[in-house]
Structures are given as structure tokens and as C-alpha cells.
Amino acid sequence: MNPAMLTVIKLGGSVITDKSKPYTVRSSNLKTASAALAKLYGEGYDIVLVHGGGSFGHPTAAKYRLHEGGLSPEKVRGFSETRYWMTKLNTLVVEHLLRLNVPAVSLQTSAIAVNSGGKLSRISLDVLREMLARRLVPVLYGDAVIDLSRGFSILSGDTLAARIAVELGAKSLVYVMGAGGVYSKPPGSPDARLLREIAENDVLTVGGTHGVDVTGGLREKLAEAFYAAKNGVRVCIGGVNFIEKMVKGEEAPYTVVKA
Numbered sequence: 462m463n464p465a466m467l468t469v470i471k472l473g474g475s476v477i478t479d480k481s482k483p484y485t486v487r488s489s490n491l492k493t494a495s496a497a498l499a500k501l502y503g504e505g506y507d508i509v510l511v512h513g514g515g516s517f518g519h520p521t522a523a524k525y526r527l528h529e530g531g532l533s534p535e536k537v538r539g540f541s542e543t544r545y546w547m548t549k550l551n552t553l554v555v556e557h558l559l560r561l562n563v564p565a566v567s568l569q570t571s572a573i574a575v576n577s578g579g580k581l582s583r584i585s586l587d588v589l590r591e592m593l594a595r596r597l598v599p600v601l602y603g604d605a606v607i608d609l610s611r612g613f614s615i616l617s618g619d620t621l622a623a624r625i626a627v628e629l630g631a632k633s634l635v636y637v638m639g640a641g642g643v644y645s646k647p648p649g650s651p652d653a654r655l656l657r658e659i660a661e662n663d664v665l666t667v668g669g670t671h672g673v674d675v676t677g678g679l680r681e682k683l684a685e686a687f688y689a690a691k692n693g694v695r696v697c698i699g700g701v702n703f704i705e706k707m708v709k710g711e712e713a714p715y716t717v718v719k720a
């Protein structure tokens with residue numbers, strides 16, 4: 462595996478599902494993203510794909526308030542159900558990639574990572590490294606995980622993707638989101654404009670997520686993006702039609718995250 466050709470792509474739940482309708486997939490976006498990944502893989506890129514929970518993970522986790530921790534029988538049931546729905550979504554993502562001859566392989570996040578106090582505590586990337594060395598494309602996801610101090614909690618795909626990118630020394634980290642990038646104001650509001658660059662001290666208005674979200678929306682994503690950028694990874698946030706350009710650092714309407 463050559464770090465100069467390694468890219469970590471976080472495919473947002475807002476891209477591959479409709480977050481306003483529980484358990485609804487956005488097939489055309491999933492096909493567009495899969496085609497971009499197939500092209501990059503064919504050109505020799507090493508790819509780690511992480512996807513979000515979208516309308517599969519978030520409504521289930523919210524129903525059981527898993528993000529608040531706890532170990533009651535209700536929470537135990539909620540952990541099992543959230544894991545079930547995330548596995549379903551993950552299988553769909555892997556299927557789309559396999560159809561395009563991308564050797565995608567599911568890697569269950571909750572089997573390699575644990576949280577403590579709601580934050581990522583430990584992650585084992587040995588198997589992921591070996592997969593990359595064999596030209597596989599590991600597909601992980603934001604997940605319900607064991608929490609060492611709270612019973613259970615949620616590990617967001619945004620955090621997972623940033624941690625993997627930094628630990629593996631990836632060249633780029635690309636956050637793909639439905640909104641198509643970071644705007645000066647919540648998308649759709651008057652005068653909202655796409656920010657072509659964003660630095661940590663820039664002032665912007667962040668609104669809520671469209672639909673159910675238990676992991677902190679855009680603010681958390683940006684915090685993870687700055688962490689990765691400060692650790693030497695080129696980080697971009699943009700829409701599904703610009704995945705290839707973001708990975709290659711080519712000009713297009715998306716947001717570049719400054720260290």
C-alpha cells in the first residue's frame with residue numbers, strides 16, 4: 462500500500478439515503494458514487510470507504526437514545542437493532558461496488574473499535590492494513606459501538622474516517638455530503654454561498670441537519686476535518702458528482718479544508 466495513492470472517502474448518509482424518510486436508499490447517488498470509486502480503483506488508488514448511518518442508523522439509534530449511553534435491556538435491544546440496520550445498509554453499499562467489479566469488503570466497525578465516554582477510545586487497524594495490501598476496498602461505517610464507560614454509544618463515520626486517514630497517513634480525506642459542501646449559511650437560506658475554502662476560525666452559520674441525526678451534524682464533521690488537515694491530510698467536503706476531482710485535488714465547486 463502506497464500512502465501517496467491512499468484516499469479515505471466518507472460517503473455521507475445524506476448522500477446514500479433520504480434522511481427525511483426512514484430506511485430509504487438514494488439509489489442513483491449510490492450508483493454515481495460507486496462509478497467514481499470504480500474509476501479511481503482502476504487507476505490504482507487504494508481506497509478506504511466509510512459510510513454514514515443516514516436514515517438507517519440515525520432513526521434507530523435515536524429511538525433507543527443510544528448516543529446517551531446506558532445499559533438497560535432497552536439499550537441492549539437498541540444496540541442489536543441499530544447494528545442490524547447498519548449491516549443492511551452496508552451490504553447494499555458493498556453490492557453496488559461489487560457489481561462494478563470493485564473488490565469491496567465489509568469491515569464491521571463495532572468489531573474493531575470501542576468508545577469511552579461517547580468518544581473513540583481504541584481502534585485496531587491491523588486487518589484493514591492487510592486488506593489494503595491485498596488491493597481490497599474495506600467498507601466501514603458509522604456504527605453503534607461498545608462504550609467502556611457508558612454501555613453503548615455511537616461512533617460517527619466522520620470520526621472514524623478522520624482517524625483512519627491520520628493513522629494510515631492517507632494523501633486525501635473526502636467527505637461527500639448531500640448539501641454539496643460547506644456554505645456560509647445553511648443551504649437554501651437566502652445569500653447562502655458555497656465556501657471554496659474553510660479555516661478553523663472562519664465564521665459561518667451552521668444550521669441543523671435535515672432529518673434525524675444523533676452525531677452532531679456539520680459541526681462535528683468540521684472538527685474531524687480540521688483534525689485530519691492539521692495532521693497532514695488533504696481534506697475536502699463536497700457533492701457526489703465531484704468525488705474524483707476531490708480525490709485528485711482538481712478544480713471544482715467543493716470546499717477545501719485548510720489546516
Ligand SMILES: Nc1ncnc2c1ncn2[C@@H]1O[C@H](COP(=O)(O)OP(=O)(O)OP(=O)(O)O)[C@@H](O)[C@H]1O
Pocket residue numbers: 472473474475476480512513514515516519618637638639640642643644645646647648665666667668669670671674676677678679682
Ligand atoms: N452552513 C452549512 N453548510 C452546509 N451544510 C449545512 C450548513 N448548516 C447546516 N447544514 C446541514 O448540515 C447537514 C450535514 O449533513 P449530515 O450531517 O446529514 O451529513 P452526512 O454526513 O451526509 O450524514 P450522516 O451523518 O448520516 O453520514 C445537512 O443537513 C445540511 O443541510
Ligand SMILES: C=C(C)CCOP(=O)(O)O
Pocket residue numbers: 474512513514515518519522543547602603604605615616617618619675676
Ligand atoms: C447512527 C449511526 C449508527 C451511525 C452514525 O454515523 P454517521 O452517520 O457517520 O454520523
